[in-house]
Amino acid sequence: MFNEEQRPEQPIRLGMIGGGRGSEIGYAHRTSAERDGFFNLVAGAFDLDPERGQAFGTNLGLDPNRCYPNYLTLLAHEAQRPDGIQALIVATPNATHYAISKAALEAGLHVICEKPLTFTVAQAQELQHLASQKQRMFAVMYGYSGYPMLHQAREMIQRGDLGTLRMVHAQFAHGFHSQAVEEHSAGAKWRMNPEVAGPTYVLGDLGTHSFHMLELLTELEVDELCCMRQSFIPTRAPLEDNAHVWLKFKGGAIGTLWASSVNAGSVHQQKIRVVGDKASIEWWDEHPNQLTYAIQGQPVQILDRGMAYLYRDNPAICTRIGGGHAEGFLDAWANLYHRYGVALQALEQHDQSTLSTLWYPDIRAGISGVRLLECCVESAQHHSSWVKFNLNAYQ
Structure with missing residues (x-):
């Protein structure tokens, strides 16, 4: 059976780009991430329309001041906070994945990105090298694999x-x-x-x-x-x-x-x-x-x-x-987010033993x-x- 006692001492502070009002994928990310207590969504840039994005985030229970107009503003402001985000969900259209993911890694964040990851292998491999250099987890959301x-x-x-x-x-x-x-x-x-x-x-x-x-x-x-x-x-x-x-x-x-x-x-x-x-x-x-x-x-x-x-x-x-x-779709996604949480904790604790045996996309x-x-x-x-x-x- 699933071990619901496997929880972090403190949830991982999570931000999200995209996935705003009416987005099925956005909802799947949010509800699955918070399911087992590993993640807590605290900030986001949910919409190209800043007012609509702020209204949406506020309705989700977020601090209005942490509902940002775009990803660059989110990254800049969260980096200045002692309680800033530690990981970022990229749930935007394909053309934006590379730029947002790169900026997030450069800001020292762990990344969970929608697929396809980028337009070219060269771009994807650049992200791989950057994630390795920064020692950050980079997950790609193949949700059915859960x-x-x-x-x-x-x-x-x-x-x-x-x-x-x-x-x-x-x-x-x-x-x-x-x-x-x-x-x-x-x-x-x-x-x-x-x-x-x-x-x-x-x-x-x-x-x-x-x-x-x-x-x-x-x-x-x-x-x-x-x-x-x-x-x-x-x-x-x-x-x-x-x-x-x-x-x-x-x-x-x-x-x-x-x-x-x-x-x-x-x-x-x-x-x-x-x-x-x-x-x-x-x-x-x-x-x-x-x-x-x-x-x-x-x-x-x-x-x-x-x-x-x-x-x-x-x-x-x-x-x-x-x-x-x-069990269904959201259970499968929650299974993956549980593994992302375990992997992120293991990275932070330099626990190579766990990382060497842990599978996730x-x-x-x-x-x-x-x-x-x-x-x-x-x-x-x-x-x-x-x-x-x-x-x-x-x-």
């Missing part, structure tokens, strides 16, 4: 329950943008604007989640990939609203990744299936408490979260409530996601040619 059953799947793969891995299929393919919803949705509009979203739409918004999940479960290294992108709503070009990626892994396994916002009739369809020479597993985020396990020649099994037959020695498989009760995961996007754009622009992933060249 679900316990994904870590059960990872443990099964590592223990050889599936045998030698042969194939992986990952997808995140909803249908909510199968029409031109951006004409009346500000949230959709910026995601389809290359100046704000970057060189991709669904690959960056959805595909990076699937790719991180693939890396989390299998630890396979991509050798090369090819990508085909479409803009089924023509006004979205040059950004794609559908993409298929073919993957070749080092060692011979192969994979596919499908990212789409035009899969009409689909709610989410975020799934991952891993196939070995002995068995297969499949996880679907619309039923996150179950894992399908199929051994060749045997009946299909449905494994449930919280059951005694799961592997128990991996702390990431922990459960907040007993099996049969559904860090900046390396963010760099890998950015490299995926660079390769996919390059491949699609060259008639779906194969492109070397070659992440080691950037490390």
Whole structure:
């Protein structure tokens, strides 16, 4: 069971950029960060409109004087306070991630950033070097990776329950943008604007989640990939609203990744299936408490979260409530924020023993996601040619 007694002596003072009124992601960050007592939100620059941002922060219970008009003002003023923030959430559109994260690291803050991390691997790696130099934690918010059953799947793969891995299929393919919803949705509009979203739409918004999940479960290294992108709503070009990626892994396994916002009739369809020479597993985020396990020649099994037959020695498989009760999206996010809190404490205490065994989606995961996007754009622009992933060249 989850250990609710694992708490800091004092909550980590937290600031937030973006995620203001009406933002689902902003709410997810705030409620998950404060869930287990590791973090306390004390400051923010929540909105491009300073008055609206201050009103929003005040309604959340923050001191109006700590609801700032922009991130630069927040960083400058908080640095002068004896009780200034120690960590910063970056929950803004993609184009701002690099500048805000860099400024936060230079101010000596720990950073929790939305994905995709940056527009280029070079930018992401600069942040990695800066975080290392400053000895700051840098987490990238792949929120779905907090679900316990994904870590059960990872443990099964590592223990050889599936045998030698042969194939992986990952997808995140909803249908909510199968029409031109951006004409009346500000949230959709910026995601389809290359100046704000970057060189991709669904690959960056959805595909990076699937790719991180693939890396989390299998630890396979991509050798090369090819990508085909479409803009089924023509006004979205040059950004794609559908993409298929073919993957070749080092060692011979192969994979596919499908990212789409035009899969009409689909709610989410975020799934991952891993196939070995002995068995297969499949996880679907619309039923996150179950894992399908199929051994060749045997009946299909449905494994449930919280059951005694799961592997128990991996702390990431922990459960907040007993099996049969559904844990969901905010629980997964809270699981990650709990780990961020443990990691931050360990860094402050120079506790390398804890840090060496603690998993959380860090900046390396963010760099890998950015490299995926660079390769996919390059491949699609060259008639779906194969492109070397070659992440080691950037490390």
